[in-house]
Amino acid sequence: MTMTTAAAAMIELEGVAKSYGDVHALRRTDLSIAKGEFVTLLGPSGSGKSTLLNLIAGMITPSAGRIVIDGRDATTLPTNQRGLGMVFQNYALMPHMTVFENIAFPLQVRRLPKAEIRRKVAEALDLIQLGHVADRRPRELSGGQQQRVSLARCIVYNPALILMDEPLGALDKKLREQMQLEIKRLHAELGITMLYVTHDQDEALTMSDRIVLMNGGRIEQQGTPDALYFKPETVFSAEFIGSSNLIPGTVQIAADGTCRLKTALGTFPAPAPAAPMKAGDRAVLLIRPENMAIEVSGATTSVPGRLEDSILLGGVVRHFLRCADGSTLIVQELNQPGRSVAHRGDLIQAGWQPGHARLLPPQPAN
């Protein structure tokens, strides 16, 4: 996406913050979301995801900052004039209305002619393949069906932006995956900008153009799923997305400028750090389990360890190694026929290519 002009932004948050007394639900935050983008807010419970979403929806007013939606200053605009759509975890369908009436509601609010309402509702019902339940009440539907109805109710009036707060949180795993694809399909077909909240990293990786990772009321890091996975900038990011081996140590910088990390397990070559560092700084070396391999020759950088356990996860195997200092390393390999089988208690080498490691600043103490 090459949308760099301000006009192409669907949402601009400028220094937006929200606090409740001493609680900083959201610290000063800048965020820009392009038109047509699918952005996910990912983060642990209490990190401020819903707060950010509710600020954009106008359900709460910011303590500071400016919110611009579609080029219009919406900081103090009432919720019902923002022209947004929102999908909630608990569906929030009107129990006293049929499915048809639920979907027709936003159109009636907009005073569309009856015939047009009927046509649009029918279209929306088709889109979510629920035409046959139009006359039922929400409570007569399954959770998945209810959530599809609430999606239809949202897209039927074609809002420029749809906010979703853990919309699939109440569904079981299989249905979740199905609905993830359905939401992605709707996004692709309709081109609506979507801001999606989840605390499920897999969901975020599957669905997003961009992930905004939140931590303690601020944005920890944002980027494409690939960028977040392969280029985490902090220990928090590395641990929250994917699994990781983290080896803490002290930075050494050689005369030629190359960087090494002295750790309890040995001294390892490290790539240029993501943030500027100098010799003697504390730092953490990150190696993803799938970038490590059980080594026989010890040709690359490696650490010895005793095999504690191996778990078969279908296509992949995870080995857990206990190292000399008592820490555990995880090595993940493809499960292929003829794979060398190590036994529990064997002393083996976990190796990696130095280029696959990442040097991160240490986790701030808190």
Place this chain on the structure above:
Amino acid sequence: MSDLFGTSRLARGVVSTAAWTCYLFLLLPSLIVIPISFGNPGQIEFPPRQFTLQLYRQFFTDPAWWGSTVQSLVVACVTTLVALILAVPAAYALARSRLPGRAGLRGLFMMPMLVPVIVLGLGLYLQFSSWGLLDTTAGVVLAHIMLTTPYIMVSVMSGLHHSDVALETVASIMGASRVTIFFRVVLPQLKASIAVGALFAFLMSLDEVVVAYFLTGQNSMTLPVKMYSSIRWELTPVLAAVSTLLTVLSLLIALGIIRMQGKTEASA
């Protein structure tokens, strides 16, 4: 839990017998009028020695009785209607707005529930006499609206407490105005608690005697006042028929309330 009082079978028997005796003791005076109402029109007697509908005929043909019945029904209907129109939006506003003086306002609305009825009656009597509202239908209706509004508000506020705020939020996000939200999202959810409040208000107004006794006269007498004065002046057995009719009506309304309450709980 079941054996909190170390209940043996005997003890339980004693307790339930005592309870039933109490109920009967409280109920009997109201029930005794039922057989009397089918008895001799000449005098009040129990047990009655004949079965006639004479007393009912008297009730329905005497314009004094019949008139005050109609008066009571009119007062109760208008009271209920106006009290609803006042109480439902007020309850909604109190429950959802973030007005600074909210607690004070709520207290003000609930006041008539706390002031002794006799005091209220006296106060209204003095006030209405200077306004020229004594012995007018408008006067009783006004007083009854004051009395019943807090009860409807309590019922509606409990309904609002159970209703889902998220529905109002989502309606607002979809572009609905406050007014649309009130009529299309809030009211339908409150149907049952509004009905309970309305029935209750109707019943209260229908057999309210203290305040009405202060405020009404020959031109605006309600049924309970008429009954009360006829006990004092003539003690006619028609009273038994009126009481029976009132009991049946109250019972029906109470059953209605219970059914509605069942519904609110089921939907919550």
